[in-house]
Amino acid sequence: MRIFRGLIIILLFAFFQGCSQDNSVEPVKESDGRVLLKIDRANAPKNVTTLTAYLTRTGYDTLKATLNLLSDTTADLSLQNIPVGAWSLRIDARDVSGNLVYTGQTNVTIESAIITQVSLTLQQTDGKDIGNVHILVNWGGGTNSWADFKGNPICRGLNSPSDQGGVFNPHVLIDDGLLRMWFTNSGTRRSTIGYAESSDGVLWSRTEAGPISPGKAGAWDSFSIFAGPVIKINGVYYMYYSGQSSSDGQKSIGLATSVDCENWIKTSDPVLTFQNGETSSFEAGDVIKINNAYYMYYSSIDANNDKICLATSTDGIVWTKYSGNPILSADKAWEGQSVCMPTVIADSSKYIMVYGNDTGSNPSALGMAVSYDGINWSKGSQNPFFTSQNVAKQWASCVWHPCLRKINNEWLIYYTGYNKHLNYGAIGLLQRN
Secondary structure (H helix, E strand, C coil), X not given: CCCCCXXXXXXXXXXXXXXXXXXXXXXXXXXEEEEEEEECHHHCCCCCCEEEEEEECCCCCCEEEEEECCCCCCCEEEEEEEECEEEEEEEEEECCCCCEEEEEEEXXXXXXXXXXXXXXXXXXXXXXXXXXXXXXXXXXXXXXXEEECCCCCCECCCCCHHHCCEEEEEEXXXXXXXXXXXXXXXXXXXXXXXXXXXXXXXXXXXXXXXXXXXXXXXXXXXXXXXXXXXXXXXXXXXXXEEEECCCCCCCEEEEEEECCCXXXXXXXXXXXXXXXXXCCEEEEEEEEEECCEEEEEEEEECCCCCEEEXXXXXXXXXXXXXXXXXXXXXXXHHHEXXXXXXXEEEECCEXXXXXXXXXXXXXXXXXXXXXXXXXXXXXXXXXXXXXXHHCHHHCXXXXXXXXXXXXXXXXXXXXXXXXXXXXXEEEEEEEEC
């Protein structure tokens, strides 16, 4: 099962001011722009041989660029010296005989000194020269649906005082064939962290005891702790959990390490916390390694206006917030006021993010975004791709906090399902159709 069936194209509209440091390159005029199309040629349908991009605008000559997937060594397609203003972009994909097999069209606005990233869906044409406007780039003709596992939920509370409200926030680590899951126990007074194991990703065995406990009185995590992502660095497990010192206190992100996933040592201070008057709480969603750095994707939670942010580290211990935060904000109707709870994995030359929404009282849907650098993200046109209305047997009325993983070439999403009538949470599973 594959997260996207087909070619992904990211359209980067880059604008420059000033002179290049390379004197051999002619500087781009302030009123001109440049379009760069990043082609995921490895996933292109086999019948596609050429891609042609057209930019049209009344009163201007049509701009055109073509990429041959069979002969060109580059995977990029660029258009130069584009005057600022509103343009129509069309991309045609043709087969070896020149027949139009996929096409897509959208409107773009080029502005001075602005960098914009958009994407486009190419739909099958059945030989007809027509196109549709879309946002996420995806080859049409395949299914992009996810199905709720019929045996959900796959992990429940043990009906003990530590998890009478159920379990939430799954974080899965693939560890040499063994799947490890950490999650939040919702207790009668405060939250703790639970643990389970699986060999197939479906059947899970859990214990009542959690891997770590809240801190002592006066500690930053003395009231409650919440599960976070776990990575393995040189044989050591690094857990990035959240904690707070009171029921209404702000959450910070802490670090606990272990060599056996049983005995954990917590650092005395959080590794990521609010500073300089910040009012947000922080919860880590996922941590991945990109080149020689670790990228932490976390939720910045602030009065029902949550955003997705990024922090980076070279050692997994000292973290620096990205200066361009947030990297993803709510701007779609289905998202409500917030986007949060990001989970990210690498897939070939791109990165896939799944995230949740928060409408204030009913987090009910999941969305997807794609990036080629782990920083700049394009949201999917088929968002939300899963909502609480798609839950099998109506076992949950809210869905949130996803965890995306690729296990034995199968795409799986673990998520929190919450039943508002029972006031109880459990962990469910989505499978790719």
